[in-house]
Amino acid sequence: MTTSSEDVLLAIKRVRQKKQDGILFLMAERIAWTPEGKDRFTVSHLYADIRCQKISPDGKAKIQLQLVLHTGETTNFHFTNESSALKDRDAVKDLLQQLLPKFKRKTNKELEEKNRMLQEDPLLFQLYKDLVVSQVISAEEFWANRLSLNSVDSSLPNHKQEVGISAAFLADVRPQTDGCNGLRYNLTSDIIESIFRTYPAVKQKYAENVPHNMTEKEFWTRFFQSHYFHRDRISMGVQDLFSECAKLDDKGLKTMVGQGVKNPLIDLTSLDDQTLDEGYGVSSAPSSSGCTKSVKETSNTAIIKRFNLHSAMVLAAGLRKHEPQNEQNSETSSTDGNSRDSDFFQPPLKKVKLQEAIEYQDLKQENGKKTIALTLKKSERYSHGPVPVQSQPYTTSQDIINSVNYIKHEMDNYTPHLNHVLSSSAASSAITALSPGGLLMQGGAHQAINQMVPNDIQSELKHLYVAAGELLRHFWSCFPVNSPFLEEKVVKMKSNLERFHSSKLRPFQEKVQRQYLSTNLTGHLEEMLQASYSKFHMWQSKRMIRKT
Amino acid sequence: MASDDELSLLLIVVDVNPLWWGRKAQEEPEFSLSKCIDAIMVLGNSHLVMNRNNRLAVIASHCQESHFLYPSKHWKGGDFASDENSAGSRDGKFELLTVANDLIVQEIKHLTARTQVRGQQTDTLLAGSLAKALCYIHRVTKQLEAGQEMKSRILVIKAAEDCASQYMNFMNVIFAAQKQGVLIDACVLDAESGLLQQACDITGGLYLKIPQTTSLGQYLLWVFLPDPDQRSQLVLPPPVHVDYRAACFCHRNLIEIGYVCSVCLSIFCNFSPICTTCETAFKIALPPVLKAKKKKPKLGT
Numbered sequence: 001m002t003t004s005s006e007d008v009l010l011a012i013k014r015v016r017q018k019k020q021d022g023i024l025f026l027m028a029e030r031i032a033w034t035p036e037g038k039d040r041f042t043v044s045h046l047y048a049d050i051r052c053q054k055i056s057p058d059g060k061a062k063i064q065l066q067l068v069l070h071t072g073e074t075t076n077f078h079f080t081n082e083s084s085a086l087k088d089r090d091a092v093k094d095l096l097q098q099l100l101p102k103f104k105r106k107t108n109k110e111l112e113e114k115n116r117m118l119q120e121d122p123l124l125f126q127l128y129k130d131l132v133v134s135q136v137i138s139a140e141e142f143w144a145n146r147l148s149l150n151s152v153d154s155s156l157p158n159h160k161q162e163v164g165i166s167a168a169f170l171a172d173v174r175p176q177t178d179g180c181n182g183l184r185y186n187l188t189s190d191i192i193e194s195i196f197r198t199y200p201a202v203k204q205k206y207a208e209n210v211p212h213n214m215t216e217k218e219f220w221t222r223f224f225q226s227h228y229f230h231r232d233r234i235s236m237g238v239q240d241l242f243s244e245c246a247k248l249d250d251k252g253l254k255t256m257v258g259q260g261v262k263n264p265l266i267d268l269t270s271l272d273d274q275t276l277d278e279g280y281g282v283s284s285a286p287s288s289s290g291c292t293k294s295v296k297e298t299s300n301t302a303i304i305k306r307f308n309l310h311s312a313m314v315l316a317a318g319l320r321k322h323e324p325q326n327e328q329n330s331e332t333s334s335t336d337g338n339s340r341d342s343d344f345f346q347p348p349l350k351k352v353k354l355q356e357a358i359e360y361q362d363l364k365q366e367n368g369k370k371t372i373a374l375t376l377k378k379s380e381r382y383s384h385g386p387v388p389v390q391s392q393p394y395t396t397s398q399d400i401i402n403s404v405n406y407i408k409h410e411m412d413n414y415t416p417h418l419n420h421v422l423s424s425s426a427a428s429s430a431i432t433a434l435s436p437g438g439l440l441m442q443g444g445a446h447q448a449i450n451q452m453v454p455n456d457i458q459s460e461l462k463h464l465y466v467a468a469g470e471l472l473r474h475f476w477s478c479f480p481v482n483s484p485f486l487e488e489k490v491v492k493m494k495s496n497l498e499r500f501h502s503s504k505l506r507p508f509q510e511k512v513q514r515q516y517l518s519t520n521l522t523g524h525l526e527e528m529l530q531a532s533y534s535k536f537h538m539w540q541s542k543r544m545i546r547k548t
Numbered sequence: 549m550a551s552d553d554e555l556s557l558l559l560i561v562v563d564v565n566p567l568w569w570g571r572k573a574q575e576e577p578e579f580s581l582s583k584c585i586d587a588i589m590v591l592g593n594s595h596l597v598m599n600r601n602n603r604l605a606v607i608a609s610h611c612q613e614s615h616f617l618y619p620s621k622h623w624k625g626g627d628f629a630s631d632e633n634s635a636g637s638r639d640g641k642f643e644l645l646t647v648a649n650d651l652i653v654q655e656i657k658h659l660t661a662r663t664q665v666r667g668q669q670t671d672t673l674l675a676g677s678l679a680k681a682l683c684y685i686h687r688v689t690k691q692l693e694a695g696q697e698m699k700s701r702i703l704v705i706k707a708a709e710d711c712a713s714q715y716m717n718f719m720n721v722i723f724a725a726q727k728q729g730v731l732i733d734a735c736v737l738d739a740e741s742g743l744l745q746q747a748c749d750i751t752g753g754l755y756l757k758i759p760q761t762t763s764l765g766q767y768l769l770w771v772f773l774p775d776p777d778q779r780s781q782l783v784l785p786p787p788v789h790v791d792y793r794a795a796c797f798c799h800r801n802l803i804e805i806g807y808v809c810s811v812c813l814s815i816f817c818n819f820s821p822i823c824t825t826c827e828t829a830f831k832i833a834l835p836p837v838l839k840a841k842k843k844k845p846k847l848g849t
Contacts, residue, residue: 374811374812374826375826375827376812376825377824377825377826378797378824378825379825381797381814382716383713383715383716384712384713384715384795384800385710385712385714385715385716385718385719385742385743385795386715386742386793386794386795386802395567395670399567399571400567400670401665402570402574403566403567403568403569403570403571403574404566404567404570404663404665405570406570406573406574407566407569407570407573407581407660407663408661408663410573410580410581410582411581411656411657411660411661412657412660412661414582414585414653414656414657416582416585416586416589416649416653417586418586418589418590418593418649420586421583421586421590421765422587422763422765422766423762426760426762426763426766427763427765427766429760429763430760430763430766430767431766431770434770434771434784434785436783439759440756440759440785441783441785441786442786
């Protein structure tokens with residue numbers, strides 16, 4: 001049953017698969033299942049083939065484990081042991097979780113990549129069908145050029161775009177009622193990341209507590225239960241994990257306000273509740289004489305403070321990476337905590353921005369760039385049109401005088417006879433010349449070729465051109481033949497071309513002829529193939545000469 | 549279907565070079581300038597009658613000037629009865645046609661009457677006439693009421709040969725017409741004109757060289773009367789193969805492959821070490837000289 005070198009890591013009895021009872025074995029490299037009483041494995045999957053595993057949710061009656069393979073197949077195992085089904089299933093799951101990453105196949109990525117490319121580009125798919133499926137060219141040659149392009153691309157996704165924080169992420173975590181008086185929060189990794197970025201204090205707490213003191217689930221449950229999270233953040237009395245966070249947040253807000261706004265042109269302090277002194281975002285810390293205010297005011301200011309902090313954090317989180325630290329330090333030195341001085345201080349950054357807005361480079365005076373003028377000797381040559389110099393009929397001045405007088409005389413006596421513009425014979429001869437097939441209509445026949453050839457033949461011709469182009473590209477890229485690899489490739493390509501010629505081009509030609517189309521559709525393709533044959537023969541004869 | 553508000557302007561540029569016409573009329577008396585003007589008037593009238601909104605303009609292209617035959621500055625529009633010369637329509641024709649015809653006749657007579665004989669100016673000022681035509685089209689477009697659209701085309705009836713010295717102006721006019729969306733059609737009576745072939749190719753118009761000049765009227769009505777929109781539905785003469793080859797600067801031969809100076813972009817048919825236009829010196833790379841292989845002296849002996 002098992003090969004001698006395999007050691008069984010885990011064996012679970014009473015596992016059903018496809019309504020049959022059996023035993024599930026987890027070996028070092030594969031997972032297998034045998035029906036009760038039989039000898040051999042009916043189901044066996046290498047860990048390398050398994051893409052992922054899924055388990056049935058906790059509440060369900062049936063305890064199942066599903067394996068999804070790379071090929072998309074799924075296999076279900078149902079654990080039916082009354083006492084220990086859940087334990088069994090979890091044991092299997094954990095073991096698989098440890099083992100699967102070891103066997104994750106890297107090479108499959110290539111296959112997926114190839115499939116993806118073929119699916120995305122129908123032209124490529126058609127080319128693949130034409131060339132590889134019909135054995136004209138081997139698959140490796142086909143992918144030789146293309147995959148190299150893609151491996152370059154795969155390095156690019158490393159520079160992932162930085163994702164910003166949605167301002168409503170906390171609101172998006174909409175609790176769902178769990179039936180019996182509980183609330184269910186769905187936390188995704190995105191939301192968790194956003195919480196950590198906005199509230200670094202929470203991140204710290206998480207790092208401290210998980211996984212030593214409590215599980216992740218417990219941590220988040222506590223988080224949502226804490227008053228820190230809820231509206232009325234009157235965190236007095238209730239000793240919470242997160243009451244420290246509130247204090248840290250206050251401290252953070254104070255320092256941020258103390259730093260002032262670096263670029264007052266993107267000034268948001270005018271939206272502030274508190275009245276600030278004249279100045280550019282510099283203010284003293286809000287007087288925290290909170291005890292004299294009423295409770296309502298306290299809660300209002302608390303909410304507003306939270307919103308301010310939240311927005312400030314969200315903005316800062318996006319900018320944090322790009323602002324160099326020096327800038328921050330220089331700004332804080334120039335903008336003091338005192339509001340009086342701000343009148344005399346213009347933050348340099350603001351000045352620069354204003355300057356940019358005022359000045360237009362076009363309107364400044366030109367700093368004359370040194371140019372070299374073109375010296376032309378006979379510039380009238382340019383104005384002469386492409387009219388070849390022809391011998392003009394010689395006109396003497398007498399001719400000119402005669403012509404002019406004649407015209408003058410004629411026009412003097414001119415009265416229009418619009419009834420006698422055209423004689424009927426002249427008209428009919430003109431009409432004959434203009435009718436299809438007439439003297440003037442000779443060039444028209446060439447245009448109809450795309451109407452004479454049916455569409456399917458046109459598309460087949462297009463496919464032939466694409467396939468031939470691909471083969472010819474491989475062939476011609478071998479020249480100049482420098483290495484033995486190229487020599488082999490040239491010979492192989494020549495045979496490929498001949499195979500293409502006989503297997504694809506000739507049948508097409510015959511088909512076209514059978515349909516009585518007299519147009520020579522494949523002439524150009526034949527020319528290209530003949531050119532490559534003659535080049536090959538020339539190269540071969542040169543090689544023979546060199547050898548002898 | 550063209551909407552009622554769409555105007556169609558046909559601008560006819562007639563080559564009335566007196567030298568060519570005079571010489572031609574002496575050779576073949578059946579076809580003369582008068583017959584040509586008659587045919588043009590027939591075309592103009594037909595165009596005006598096709599649609600109430602159609603407009604017409606005629607320019608005469610002379611050696612000395614380009615003159616608008618219609619509409620004319622001397623026309624005082626309005627009350628015809630007061631004008632002694634044209635006592636209304638004599639044969640029950642649409643008033644506009646009568647006016648147009650009379651004006652054309654009047655103007656061409658004045659134009660030829662004031663022709664002066666000059667030896668050097670023997671070429672038709674075609675580029676200038678086309679430029680005037682484009683300006684007229686531009687002016688009319690600006691005078692349209694809001695919401696009205698106008699499609700315009702120029703029909704050139706060419707008699708004399710091409711003038712090489714007008715090449716630059718001609719090409720500028722062609723490109724301007726292409727930008728404005730104005731078609732240039734050409735009806736050539738005598739010698740094939742490469743410039744007009746290019747003009748028609750670039751702007752999308754029709755080029756036709758007429759085998760028989762006596763049937764000019766028929767050709768005009770058959771080929772050049774329909775609007776550009778309708779031309780796709782009709783079987784018309786196929787486009788001519790245009791020769792876009794450049795001419796070398798030294799001999800004025802049309803060449804396909806030549807040498808171009810990289811400094812002044814002048815074209816030559818032969819390589820010369822100094823460009824004659826801008827006097828830049830050039831070197832041409834010679835193929836590498838293969839060194840003869842040294843044979844190793846035989847050892848021994």
